[in-house]
Amino acid sequence: MSLQTRCLALALGAMSALATFGAAAAEPTRITMYYPISVGGPLTQVVDTLVGEFQQANPDVKVEAIYAGNYDDARTKALAALKAGTPVQTSVLFSIDLHELKDLGVIRPFDDFAKTPEDRAWLKSFYPALMENGVADGKTWGIPFQRSTIVMYYNKDAFRQAGLDPEKPPRTWAELHADAAKLVQKDGATTSRWGVMIPSTGYAYWMFGALTKQNGQPLMNPAGNKTFFNSPKSVEALNYWAGLAQDGLSPKGLIEWGTLRQNFVEGKTAIMWHSTGNLTAVMKEAKFDVGVAPLPAHTEPGSPTGGGNFYLFKSGSEAEQQAAYRLVKFLTAPERSAQWSVATGYVGVSAASYDTPALKTYAAKVPQALVARDQLKVATAELATHQAGRVRKLLDDAIQSVITGQQAALPALDAAQAQADRLLKPYQR
Amino acid sequence: MTVTPTRTPPSPRRPAGQAALAWALLAPALLLLAGFTYGPTLASLWQALHTEAPGLPAAFTGADQLRALAEDPVFRQALRNNALYAAVTVPLSVGLALAMALWVQDRFAGRGLLRLAFFTPTVLPMVAAANLWLIFYAPDIGLLNRALAWAGLHGPNWLGDAGTALWALMAVTVWKEAGFFMVFYLAALQSLSPELMDAARLEAPSAWTRLRRVTLPLLAPTTLFVGVNALINAVKLVDHLFVLTRGGPNNASTLLLYYLYEIAFKFQDLNYAAALTLVLLALLGAVSAAQFWLARRIHYR
Numbered sequence: 001m002s003l004q005t006r007c008l009a010l011a012l013g014a015m016s017a018l019a020t021f022g023a024a025a026a027e028p029t030r031i032t033m034y035y036p037i038s039v040g041g042p043l044t045q046v047v048d049t050l051v052g053e054f055q056q057a058n059p060d061v062k063v064e065a066i067y068a069g070n071y072d073d074a075r076t077k078a079l080a081a082l083k084a085g086t087p088v089q090t091s092v093l094f095s096i097d098l099h100e101l102k103d104l105g106v107i108r109p110f111d112d113f114a115k116t117p118e119d120r121a122w123l124k125s126f127y128p129a130l131m132e133n134g135v136a137d138g139k140t141w142g143i144p145f146q147r148s149t150i151v152m153y154y155n156k157d158a159f160r161q162a163g164l165d166p167e168k169p170p171r172t173w174a175e176l177h178a179d180a181a182k183l184v185q186k187d188g189a190t191t192s193r194w195g196v197m198i199p200s201t202g203y204a205y206w207m208f209g210a211l212t213k214q215n216g217q218p219l220m221n222p223a224g225n226k227t228f229f230n231s232p233k234s235v236e237a238l239n240y241w242a243g244l245a246q247d248g249l250s251p252k253g254l255i256e257w258g259t260l261r262q263n264f265v266e267g268k269t270a271i272m273w274h275s276t277g278n279l280t281a282v283m284k285e286a287k288f289d290v291g292v293a294p295l296p297a298h299t300e301p302g303s304p305t306g307g308g309n310f311y312l313f314k315s316g317s318e319a320e321q322q323a324a325y326r327l328v329k330f331l332t333a334p335e336r337s338a339q340w341s342v343a344t345g346y347v348g349v350s351a352a353s354y355d356t357p358a359l360k361t362y363a364a365k366v367p368q369a370l371v372a373r374d375q376l377k378v379a380t381a382e383l384a385t386h387q388a389g390r391v392r393k394l395l396d397d398a399i400q401s402v403i404t405g406q407q408a409a410l411p412a413l414d415a416a417q418a419q420a421d422r423l424l425k426p427y428q429r
Numbered sequence: 430m431t432v433t434p435t436r437t438p439p440s441p442r443r444p445a446g447q448a449a450l451a452w453a454l455l456a457p458a459l460l461l462l463a464g465f466t467y468g469p470t471l472a473s474l475w476q477a478l479h480t481e482a483p484g485l486p487a488a489f490t491g492a493d494q495l496r497a498l499a500e501d502p503v504f505r506q507a508l509r510n511n512a513l514y515a516a517v518t519v520p521l522s523v524g525l526a527l528a529m530a531l532w533v534q535d536r537f538a539g540r541g542l543l544r545l546a547f548f549t550p551t552v553l554p555m556v557a558a559a560n561l562w563l564i565f566y567a568p569d570i571g572l573l574n575r576a577l578a579w580a581g582l583h584g585p586n587w588l589g590d591a592g593t594a595l596w597a598l599m600a601v602t603v604w605k606e607a608g609f610f611m612v613f614y615l616a617a618l619q620s621l622s623p624e625l626m627d628a629a630r631l632e633a634p635s636a637w638t639r640l641r642r643v644t645l646p647l648l649a650p651t652t653l654f655v656g657v658n659a660l661i662n663a664v665k666l667v668d669h670l671f672v673l674t675r676g677g678p679n680n681a682s683t684l685l686l687y688y689l690y691e692i693a694f695k696f697q698d699l700n701y702a703a704a705l706t707l708v709l710l711a712l713l714g715a716v717s718a719a720q721f722w723l724a725r726r727i728h729y730r
Contacts, residue, residue: 076694103484104697190583194569201589201677251568254589254678259567268569387482389695397503401679404591426485 028062029323031316034081035067035092036074036308038202039277039344046343054330061323070202071097071308072389078313082106087316089324092145095133095309096384099224102136103386107311109139113325122329125350127373132222132381134309142309143328144349146340148275149303149375150210152296153282156289158183158193158270169293173214173240176271176296180249183270195249196271197264198241200403202257205383205395206306207273210295211237213302213380219395224385225427227420229395230413238409240298242402253404261285275306276372279345283366292368294375303375304382307346338362347372386427391420470710476703483697494704504705506680507688510595514602514684515663522603523655526610527648531640533611534618544615551609559672562601563588566673588674591681598682601669606662610655617651618644649727657720664713685709 033051037043044067051065068074071094078091093101101107114123126144134142156166162182170176180195198207209219217233220226228234244250264272265285273295274282283290295303310328312321330336334352338359341348348354354363354373363369385391398416401407477494481487498504533544550558565572566587574584587597621644629643645652667687670676676683676691689709693702 072695079697080694100483100697103482105484190578201675251586252590253568253586256563256567256589259563259570262567262570266570386484387696389691389697393691393695396677397679400677401591404589404678404681406591406679426482 028060029319030062030064031089031320031324031327032064032066032081032087033090033092033324033327034074034078034088035065036069036071036094037067038070039275039281043344046340050331050336050339051327053336054327057330058323058326061326063327074308079104079106082313082315087320088313089316089320090310090312090328092308093311095130095142095144095147095305095307096382096388097311098133098136098141098309098384099386100388101311102141106313106315107141108314108321109141110143110312110325110328111139113312113322119329125352126332127347127350127376129305129376129379130347130349133305133384136224142311143332145308145310145332146277146344146346147305147307147309147349148277148346149305149372149379150207150273150295151276151279151303151371151375152271152273152293153264153278154271154291154293155264155267155286156291158267158288159291162270166289166291169291170271170296172296173298177244177247177249180244180271181247184249191248191251193267194251194269196244196273197250197255197260197269198244198273199257199260200254200400203306204399204403205392206304208234208238208241208395208399209304209380209383210273210302211241211298213304214295214298214300216299218380219383220385222381224388225424227383227385227391227395227417227424229398229420230410230417235409235413237298238399238402238413241399242405242409245403254400275345277307277344277346279366279369279372280343281345283345283368290368292371294371294378300378301375302378302380305376305379306382341369345369345372347376385420385424387423390423394419394423473703473706473710476700477707479700481700494701495707497701498704498708503680503683503688507683507685510681510683511664511685514595514599515660517596518599518602518606518663519656519659521599522606523610523652523659525603525607526655527614527652529607529611530614530618534615547608547611549608550605551612553605555605555666555668556672558605559601559669562597562669563673566597588682589678591678594674594678594682598669598673601673602663602666605669606659606666610659613651613655614648617648621647650724653720653723653727657716660716661713664709 035047047065047067051063055061055063066077068077074091075093075097078088078093081088110123114120123140123143130144130147131140134140134144152169154169159166159169159179162179164179164182170179176196183193183195184191185193200207205219212219212228212234215233215237217228217231217237219228219234245252260269260272260274261278261282263269264274265282265287267288276292279292294301310332312324312328315321316324331340332349334348334350334356335358337348337350337353338356340346341353341359342362348359353359354370359369383392383395394416398407398412402409402412478489478491479487480490480493529547533540533547553561564570568574568584568586568589571584571587573587577584585593587593625643625647626639629639633639633642664684664686667684667690670682670684670687674682676687685705686709689702689705692698692705
């Protein structure tokens, strides 16, 4: 490995020597980046366009951007590539993988690279809520890219039909419950339209994090070594969620993350909670008047942030890592962030991105695009702990067992908490 | 397919050169086996005896990982699920394959099309097929529930209910496997000697008797081969889990290999994964041993 780096350094040295002799065709620096997509729409093309623009502005760098499935797949692939000795200089991975990637010792803080005042200003340019999952031990490890909050999509036509004011989406748990009851449409014994659907596969813990935030209860501490799965407020939140199906407002059993958008645009549910990253696809596919609202409040409003951050890996040569750093800066600049936000619905990562002409024009035409940004003011960090995958699965399993009626909320969350305590104990130094 | 064991007469004295040559000839295979089979197995054993987690120092913990595995409710569930999964999918897909092969071996109009139809699921990439089934199974918008609704029935939430998720997966597996195994049966049926079948036709007038007393016994080696493959696939074929249920709801459809994947790659716990690998190896080893024993009985009859 070190021999490889030394060879690379030698090669790079030789190259720069050649360049001084006036050899124009210098080999470009090659960097590899993995990225996930977890929402709808032809987004690989958008990424290719953005990366193409970077290469045009930086002809000395060649970027291989590899689409790697969902967040878990992308992490798995990036780590597997690193283990196999293939350099991966940067990747977009789950923002909440921070502690685990840090524990594995594969990432470098951005502070290592941001030396100039303007670079340090760049580090500070992002929305603070988006940085909560990117900072640990006083250093910045993740830079927001495809970031989201959960928003409430609703069918305004269905609201009108049910005698509800389409401009007044439910603002509290009680209102959501009451409105959903009015929105349910029965066709004999079968329900032809449900009131509300909250997805319980894929990212069940994320939706649960929204409910507990609305009940004033975070799911973990910032250090990521303690969870609060079974606090009375968490239990109440899970009971509320499970109650939606018990009261016939939501279908029984799990609601699939991947097909929920289809359910909504086909009018099978009047309200859905989903990532704002789906906004553009929903607006394109729905044949009715789509409303987007912040999530309802219980004791307080709120949603966890979500989505992917850029990480820099300890992999490849220093020149390659510097090039990767340039790529991250380029792709998170206000103009690119605006472009990405318009194409997807993900939030623009900085206040400056909302001042760009592109996003201003778009927001004037599609005001729904601003909901997720406005919700950032009341947003909280997403569940991120050491051994994150495992802790997340514990919570996901507990939620699913309650949603499918196998267990009551309290024993299910008690068990998940006990196992999480066992896993996290070694990290409570 | 009767094989008479050829026995070399014991030679009193074998020249030393012959043994060296034998070892030399075996060496490449031995090297590959050592590199890709025995080495990793020993490495797994070594890893299973240690405990390390991201960010924590590694330690030798002996049988701790295996003990944790024995007490792991998810592992137990995966084991139960996998046993049920194998018990249902193996006989079903093998039986269906045989039925389909018997149907399409005779000459009739449209035989080629029917064969192609039966074989299509096999050539579809698993993940693509699983995505199709995801849409079939989706409640409210799925093809299956729409068909049921048309018949006035209310279909369940196939993949989202702990009671139906595993069965829904089994259906996909049988659909996918049967066409593949049909090809083996078809080949076997066509290699049966026509004289035997003609004689059987003279002796036994009923098609059922002929099938039971002549065709099936002659197909026994194929049945064994297909059965063992189906069993191995039941442990191995988990691609559709990634798309369809990810083992949910609440592990109701988790299978051993998928759980192993989660531990090793999603949780990065290589030691625990190594312990689980050893258990899987032991299980598959037992299956192979049973196969050797059965093979001798079938072939030498």
